[in-house]
Amino acid sequence: MRTIQTNNITETIKEMCIEANYFLTEDMKHRLDASYQTETDPLGRQILSKLQENLEIAAKDLIPICQDTGMTVVFMEIGQDVHFEGGDLNEAIQEGVRRGYREGYLRKSVVSDPIIRENSGDNTPAVIHYDIVPGDRVKITVAPKGFGSESMSRIFMLKPADGIEGVKNAILTAVRDAGPNACPPMVIGVGIGGTFEKAALLSKKALTRDTSVPAEKSWAKELEEEMLAAINELMIGPAGLGGNTTAFAVNVETYATHIAGLPVAVNICCHVNRHSTRTI
Amino acid sequence: MERYLKVPFQPEELKTMKAGDFVYITGTIYTARDAAHKRMEETLQRGEELPFPIDGSVIYYLGPSPAREGQVIGSAGPTTSGRMDKYTPRLLDLGLKGMIGKGKRSAEVRDAMIRNGAVYFAAIGGAGALLSKCITASEIIAYEDLGTEAIRKLTVKDLPVIVVMDPEGNCLYK
Numbered sequence: 432m433r434t435i436q437t438n439n440i441t442e443t444i445k446e447m448c449i450e451a452n453y454f455l456t457e458d459m460k461h462r463l464d465a466s467y468q469t470e471t472d473p474l475g476r477q478i479l480s481k482l483q484e485n486l487e488i489a490a491k492d493l494i495p496i497c498q499d500t501g502m503t504v505v506f507m508e509i510g511q512d513v514h515f516e517g518g519d520l521n522e523a524i525q526e527g528v529r530r531g532y533r534e535g536y537l538r539k540s541v542v543s544d545p546i547i548r549e550n551s552g553d554n555t556p557a558v559i560h561y562d563i564v565p566g567d568r569v570k571i572t573v574a575p576k577g578f579g580s581e582s583m584s585r586i587f588m589l590k591p592a593d594g595i596e597g598v599k600n601a602i603l604t605a606v607r608d609a610g611p612n613a614c615p616p617m618v619i620g621v622g623i624g625g626t627f628e629k630a631a632l633l634s635k636k637a638l639t640r641d642t643s644v645p646a647e648k649s650w651a652k653e654l655e656e657e658m659l660a661a662i663n664e665l666m667i668g669p670a671g672l673g674g675n676t677t678a679f680a681v682n683v684e685t686y687a688t689h690i691a692g693l694p695v696a697v698n699i700c701c702h703v704n705r706h707s708t709r710t711i
Numbered sequence: 712m713e714r715y716l717k718v719p720f721q722p723e724e725l726k727t728m729k730a731g732d733f734v735y736i737t738g739t740i741y742t743a744r745d746a747a748h749k750r751m752e753e754t755l756q757r758g759e760e761l762p763f764p765i766d767g768s769v770i771y772y773l774g775p776s777p778a779r780e781g782q783v784i785g786s787a788g789p790t791t792s793g794r795m796d797k798y799t800p801r802l803l804d805l806g807l808k809g810m811i812g813k814g815k816r817s818a819e820v821r822d823a824m825i826r827n828g829a830v831y832f833a834a835i836g837g838a839g840a841l842l843s844k845c846i847t848a849s850e851i852i853a854y855e856d857l858g859t860e861a862i863r864k865l866t867v868k869d870l871p872v873i874v875v876m877d878p879e880g881n882c883l884y885k
């Protein structure tokens with residue numbers, strides 16, 4: 432049994448909210464730099480170079496990469512031998528978000544009720560997903576999610592007979608409909624299998640995976656490569672103004688499913704694909 | 712074509728703007744997004760005055776992040792314009808001449824733009840740090856309780872935008 436103080440969780444979450452909104456992960460920067468070399472459209476190249484400049488300014492002058500600093504999604508992988516001390520874990524996470532968004536000059540983009548729509552004032556509540564895993568560590572991933580791209584995400588409850596072709600169609604349909612709204616170049620998280628909610632969760636998790644690491648299953652890896660090429664052929668381009676850089680990566684996650692179904696969730700993210708991971 | 716323009720735009724400048732032009736905007740513009748548009752619509756329904764002179768104006772669909780001490784504004788990129796489509800034709804008919812945002816517009820907005828000779832620009836989505844550098848002054852002028860969604864009067868210098876829909880209704884998006 433290992434004891435972790437919940438104020439340690441608060442402090443960690445606070446730092447991660449700030450870090451994620453000011454600095455992208457290395458793989459995302461590499462994707463941007465590489466696409467600048469391969470983009471064929473002059474306006475597309477101009478936009479990609481502005482995005483590079485934007486990342487530099489964000490880091491140097493401490494201005495969030497994007498003004499939509501997102502609704503905060505938190506993945507908690509908790510080792511089953513961990514014991515939390517010092518109060519409510521859930522509240523400790525929310526307090527971390529609250530402090531991170533205040534001290535990090537991040538935008539408060541959350542309304543407390545979807546219909547009444549009053550801003551909660553501190554970006555809480557975060558959306559928290561808990562997983563219990565073996566061991567005595569806690570792995571935390573904080574992923575602030577902007578809604579220009581979130582709003583273009585889709586779920587498709589396909590039939591088994593639709594097969595892999597159905598999956599490809601679903602991905603391309605979602606990306607085509609997202610177009611300029613999702614601030615391309617996009618990153619596409621795809622969840623295949625499970626139930627309705629499991630597919631959605633997988634697709635969100637897929638976005639937090641390093642884009643230089645392919646899916647484990649060979650068919651899923653091939654699907655990632657084929658879809659990235661097909662999406663770039665749509666020529667939506669940077670900012671949706673044309674060009675062959677429509678997406679930086681397609682990340683696929685899979686799970687077992689029911690004999691009668693083939694759920695496919697497509698979680699669309701913009702080029703500001705933010706996530707920060709730490710283990711304590 | 713690259714061009715440097717001042718707000719308010721001159722009638723002949725508006726007429727010659729073409730989808731695909733890269734424009735650097737200088738002058739006074741106003742921010743408004745979802746909640747501010749809803750309030751402006753309610754204001755008009757009550758027959759009252761809008762919080763800023765709409766005739767000849769340019770609206771930037773923006774909800775910035777908070778400014779640090781010493782900064783004019785925080786991150787300041789565009790939000791998705793389509794959510795404002797419901798309210799936009801009425802504002803265009805009242806003289807709104809330019810909109811800055813990202814993403815596609817409805818057929819109703821396009822018709823109202825053609826009818827009134829207005830232009831729709833895209834700013835680069837997700838480049839809020841870079842775009843904030845073009846804003847030299849920012850002041851909340853209405854709906855302060857809306858936080859980031861309040862209406863701000865901005866002074867901008869060479870704000871880089873791209874004409875996506877020109878006053879003839881030509882659109883750069885596929």
Ligand code: SF4
Nearest residue numbers: 497577579614701837
């Ligand atoms: S979709 Fe992404 S890049 Fe675009 S405004 Fe939203 S968070 Fe920013």
